[in-house]
Amino acid sequence: MGENEQIPDATGLSRRGLIGLAVGAGAAGLAIGAGSGVAGGVALGRARERQVQDAAVSGDGIHQSGITTPVQDHLHFAAYDMMARTTRDDLASLLQDWTYAATRMMQGLEVSATGAVGGSPEAPPDDTGEALGLPASNLTITFGFGPSLFDDRFGLADQRPPGLERLPAFLGDDLDPERSDGDLCIQACADDPQVAVHAIRNLSRIAFGRARIRWSQLGFGRTSKTTSDQATPRNLFGFKDGTANILADDTAALDEHVWVSASEGPAWLAGGSYLVARRIAMLIETWDRTRLAEQDRVVGRDKAQGAPLSGGDEFTAPDFAATDAAGKARIDERSHVRLAHPDFNGGIRILRRGYNFVDGNTDLGRLNAGLFFLSFQRSPDRYITVQRALATDAMGEYLKHVGSGLWAVPPAPAPGRSIGAGVLGD
C-alpha cells in the first residue's frame, strides 16, 4: 500500500479508512476516496443534541474512558482479528482511524466530518445513520490489545507486556474458540443500545481490509456499581452484584489494583490496565429450582437485601468467623463471597464492569442467558489468582464459562496521538 494511505485527509480518516466507509471490496477500484472526503457537510441531530456530561466520559487524559466511567446501561463488545497479510502500517493506520472516529462518536458526532449523510449523494455516507438524532448517551469506547497481536506479524514481540498470554484453563471452562480471544477488542458502553451498536458497527466498517470482527456480545442491566450513588444492580440469578466493587473516586484503590504503574511492564502500558472478558452461561432453570436458603448459601449473602449472611446490611463487611448456634460458619466456606474476597486472595481486588445477556433460547427452550463478565486489573496474575480461588465455588454448579479473552488496555493517547501509538513506537 502507498505511503499516503497513512495520512488522514480533511475528514481525519486515512484513505484506507475512507474506502472502508465508502465502498465494498468489489468496488474498491472506484475513485471514492477523495470524493467522499468533502469537509464540512451537513451537521444534524446528534451534534446538536449532545449532552454536556459527555465531556466527562471522553477520558481524563491519562486513562481511557470506559474503565472508571460510571457504568452505562448497555454494552456492545467486539473482538477483532487483523486480516491476513496486513502489516504494521495497516495496524498503525487502523488505530489512527479508530482513535479519530471514536473521539468524534464519544462527543455525539457522526463518524467523520462529512456529517450526517456524507459529503455527496453519489457516495455512501460515512456514517451509517442509526444514531442520528440520539444524544451521545454517555458513550465510551475502550480499546485493548490481545496477546496474539504481539506475535511475529507486526514486529511487536519485544513490546509484549509480561503475562499477556492466553488465560490458563480454569476448572469448569467449556470455552468456544469462536467466542474467545482476538487481536484487538473494543468495549462500547452507552445508556442507549442503539448508540453502542452504532459505534461498533462504524468502527468495524472503518477497519475494512485491515481487521474484522471475530466475535461480539451485547449486554444490558449493568451488573456493577462504580459510584457510591449508583444502586447495586442485580444479575440474572436475582442477586445484587458488585456491592464491593472498587468505586471510581477511590483513587488509592485504583492505583493499587487497576492501573499499571510506570515501573511495571513496557513503558507504553503505564497508566493502562488489563481487561478480562468471560462469557459466563448461567444454568438459569437449575438455579430457579434451587431453594432460597441454598441460593443464599451459595452466594453468601441474602437475596432480598444483599447483606452478608453474618448479618448487617448490604454494605456491612462480611464476618467470615461468625457462627450460628450450632457452631457452623454463617458464611459457607464455599460461598462465592468468601472465595472471591480479598481476605482470602492476598488482598487482591478487581474492578468489575460486567453485563447481563440474554441471547434468545437454546434448542431445549431454555434461555441462553448469563453474565458477560468484564474486569480491569493491574496484572493478568491478579485475575488468575481470584479465578483459581473460585475453583471450589459452590456457584460453579450453576455456571459455565463459554468465552474468554485477555487484552492489554493502553492509557489514553496524548493529544493528537492515536491509541496505542506508544506500542508502535510512533
Added chain:
Amino acid sequence: MGENEQIPDATGLSRRGLIGLAVGAGAAGLAIGAGSGVAGGVALGRARERQVQDAAVSGDGIHQSGITTPVQDHLHFAAYDMMARTTRDDLASLLQDWTYAATRMMQGLEVSATGAVGGSPEAPPDDTGEALGLPASNLTITFGFGPSLFDDRFGLADQRPPGLERLPAFLGDDLDPERSDGDLCIQACADDPQVAVHAIRNLSRIAFGRARIRWSQLGFGRTSKTTSDQATPRNLFGFKDGTANILADDTAALDEHVWVSASEGPAWLAGGSYLVARRIAMLIETWDRTRLAEQDRVVGRDKAQGAPLSGGDEFTAPDFAATDAAGKARIDERSHVRLAHPDFNGGIRILRRGYNFVDGNTDLGRLNAGLFFLSFQRSPDRYITVQRALATDAMGEYLKHVGSGLWAVPPAPAPGRSIGAGVLGD
C-alpha cells in the same frame, strides 16, 4: 391430572403453576405445592417503587395492552408450543396462571403474592428476582394464539378465526422453522430490558409441564411511533421508520385497520387483532456500501430528514405524481414508501411495533442484525396484501425474511377472567 389443579390457591396460581415455579421435573413428586403457597410474605423493591403511569399500560379493559400503548424502548418476544400430551385443561390453567402473573408484573409486582423472595427459605422463590428494585418500566405483556393451537389437540377447531393459517410464502422468504410459528406467543415490552426479560423468564417458568419456548427474540430502539409526541426512531438502515404509523389516539383508524369487529370471525376475538412477527435480516454491509442517492431512492424518502422525495418535511404526504425536470417520478415506482402506501393497497394501513435487533455477528464477521417486524391488523389478509405488494420493493435486495409468525390476539379479559377464556368457552 386432578380437578383441583385448576383451582388457584392463595397465591393466585394453579398448583401446576406453583410446581413450575418451585421445582424441576425431577423433583415434581415433592410436596411443594402447598408449602410454597404461603400468602403474604415479603413485599420489597418493585412494589414500593412502582410508577403511577403503570396504570395506563394495564389495558383499557377492551383491548390488551401493548398494542396501542406508547412503544417502549425494549422488547422480549417469545413463541411457545404446548407440550406433548397436554389437554384443554392444561391450556386453560396455563392461561389462567399467565393472566394472573402478567397482571401482577405489569403493576411492578413480583410474579406471585409471596413477594420478592418467596414464602419460605426451604422453597425456591416464586419470583426469579432480577427485577427487584426496578420500576415497572411501563411493562406490557400481550398474548396471542397461533394457527396450530386450533388443530385437533384442544378441541378448538371450530373456534379458529377465518384466515388464521400460516402465512403464505412471500418472495424473498428464507424462513427458519426454528424462528417461526408457535402455538402461543407473548410480546413483553418495557423501557428496561431487564424487566422485559424478567417477564418472559417468569412466564416461561410458570408454563412448566404445559408449554415451552419455541423461539424468542430481544429487540431495542423501537422502530415505531405510536403517539404524536414520540420522535420517529431510526432503523438499522439509518432511516426514520414509522413516520406514517397509526397513532394511538386515532380511534377511527384503529377501528378501521386494527381491531376485529364483533361482526367478523368468532365472538371471542371481537376487540382483538392479528399479530404478525417477521425476523428480517438486513444485509447491513451491502447497504452501507450503497450510494446515498440510491439509499434515498430505495426508501423513497431522504435519509437526513425522512421527507418524501417529492418534497416537504417528514410529515408531508408523498406526492407520487411529482416528476423531476426530466419527467421522471421523484418517488421511484419500486420505492418502499410507494409500494407500502395505502394508496396502492386499497387503503390498508397496519399498526407497526417493530424493534431493531443485533444478535452478535456471523461467521464472516458481519453483524447479525436487522428489524424484528411486529404489526397488528384487523385481518391476516391485510398484512398479506401489503407484503405481496412489496414483492418488487427495491429494498428487497437488502433484506431477507428469516422468521415468521401469525397469531390471533384476543381482547382484554373481563375482570376476574383469564386471557382467552372466551376461546375455551369458559
